[in-house]
Amino acid sequence: GAAINFSNQSLDGERYPLVFGAQAATRRAPASEASNCYPGSLRKRKVAGKILVCIGTDSRITRRIKMLVAEDSGARGLVLIDHKAMEAPIDTASFPFSQVGTDAGAQILRYINSTKNPTAAILPTKDVKLFKPAPVVASFSARGPAALTEAILKPDLMAPGVSILAAMPPMNMEDVPAGKKPSSFSIKSGTSMACPHVAGAGAFLKSAHPRWTPSIIRSALMTTATARNNLGLPVASSSGAVATVHDMGAGEIIPLRALNPGLVFDTTTRDYLDFLCYQGYKDKVIRKVSGDAQFTCPHGAPSPDLIAKSVNYPSISVPQLTAGKPFAVSRTATNVGRSNATYVVAVEAPPGLSVKVSPKRLLFSRRWATAAYEVRFAHAGARNGYAYGAVTWSDGLHSVRTPFAVNVF
Numbered sequence: 001g002a003a004i005n006f007s008n009q010s011l012d013g014e015r016y017p018l019v020f021g022a023q024a025a026t027r028r029a030p031a032s033e034a035s036n037c038y039p040g041s042l043r044k045r046k047v048a049g050k051i052l053v054c055i056g057t058d059s060r061i062t063r064r065i066k067m068l069v070a071e072d073s074g075a076r077g078l079v080l081i082d083h084k085a086m087e088a089p090i091d092t093a094s095f096p097f098s099q100v101g102t103d104a105g106a107q108i109l110r111y112i113n114s115t116k117n118p119t120a121a122i123l124p125t126k127d128v129k130l131f132k133p134a135p136v137v138a139s140f141s142a143r144g145p146a147a148l149t150e151a152i153l154k155p156d157l158m159a160p161g162v163s164i165l166a167a168m169p170p171m172n173m174e175d176v177p178a179g180k181k182p183s184s185f186s187i188k189s190g191t192s193m194a195c196p197h198v199a200g201a202g203a204f205l206k207s208a209h210p211r212w213t214p215s216i217i218r219s220a221l222m223t224t225a226t227a228r229n230n231l232g233l234p235v236a237s238s239s240g241a242v243a244t245v246h247d248m249g250a251g252e253i254i255p256l257r258a259l260n261p262g263l264v265f266d267t268t269t270r271d272y273l274d275f276l277c278y279q280g281y282k283d284k285v286i287r288k289v290s291g292d293a294q295f296t297c298p299h300g301a302p303s304p305d306l307i308a309k310s311v312n313y314p315s316i317s318v319p320q321l322t323a324g325k326p327f328a329v330s331r332t333a334t335n336v337g338r339s340n341a342t343y344v345v346a347v348e349a350p351p352g353l354s355v356k357v358s359p360k361r362l363l364f365s366r367r368w369a370t371a372a373y374e375v376r377f378a379h380a381g382a383r384n385g386y387a388y389g390a391v392t393w394s395d396g397l398h399s400v401r402t403p404f405a406v407n408v409f
Helices: 031-035 063-072 102-114 190-208 214-223 271-277 281-291 304-310
Strands: 001-007 013-019 051-055 077-081 096-099 118-124 164-167 186-190 316-321 327-335 340-350 355-359 361-364 370-379 385-394 397-406
Touching: 013 102, 013 271, 051 063, 051 102, 063 077, 077 102, 096 102, 096 214, 102 164, 190 214, 214 397, 271 304, 304 316, 316 327, 316 370, 327 397, 340 355, 355 385, 355 397, 361 370, 370 397
Parallel strands: 013 051, 051 077, 077 096, 316 397
Antiparallel strands: 001 118, 013 118, 164 186, 327 370, 340 361, 340 385, 355 370, 385 397
């Protein structure tokens, strides 16, 4: 790819005429289709040798299709005006491509309409190091609440998944320039890129702590994750709005910090089997699945509320909170830090939501000791919908943060 510059100042790159798709429409093509680089909508003689500008208001025509249409029409490059998925790069091989948001796009269109011979220059792509703000929740990242049950907070956390240099089978490479061999690497984005980062972080923690279970590793990654970016501000989503726990979970992983989380929440086999009970599975079925002939479901199952109240997860999700009916959630923390540790609680609660933790101090005489506590939520005038916050335990050395989401009715 390459950068396309619209400055009127002298540039090293060669300048090319600019043309908006609607200006190059065929006789039978509506301007809306030509504006979106719709296949068959452009006159090649009006596009050839120029930098084509298109918009992205038709979601059926992907960026790759637009690029292929521009290239097939003989364009020297493509500028796409579309704020969606801007953070996820597209592999355009050697074809110059730039994507801009709606504000910058409006300036480009005004420029095209303000002069008889609008031009732009194609410049080499530049690597932007230490980009700020980062991280940002990608537009394609899966959001919560979970479809199966809103009593477990999802997503758990987030990890790097945008513009990742990834190994790739050469036979799967697209847009290989003529005369060049396929590379064994490609720039990729998606959950498929974030998952290996988390898996690697998990293996890293397991190598340092062989005794840790998968749920302890997950807890360590979640309770030490950051909800702030490299500007010290709350992490934002791709839209620019402050990200909620339904966007990013506990936040972005920090594997080094997770090596020493202080406290962890061990979601045991019993927790998972009880979860099946709360979801409505019968004792007989769970016995067959688990191989435990003595297993019986807890009293009160099935019940979504009991999932939120009882499953020892490193986050909290209350599926329904109504006025006059407080909702109590219990959690058990395990000390994986120093002996004789005392943790004090701090609560981040939004207006209109009462959040009380009991006890306010947790005492651990030794490593692997456990302590239980209760978080009680009460309606105090909050608006309907989800409210977000966190409960954080600290001993002065560790900060153990568990986010929560409460659905207020």
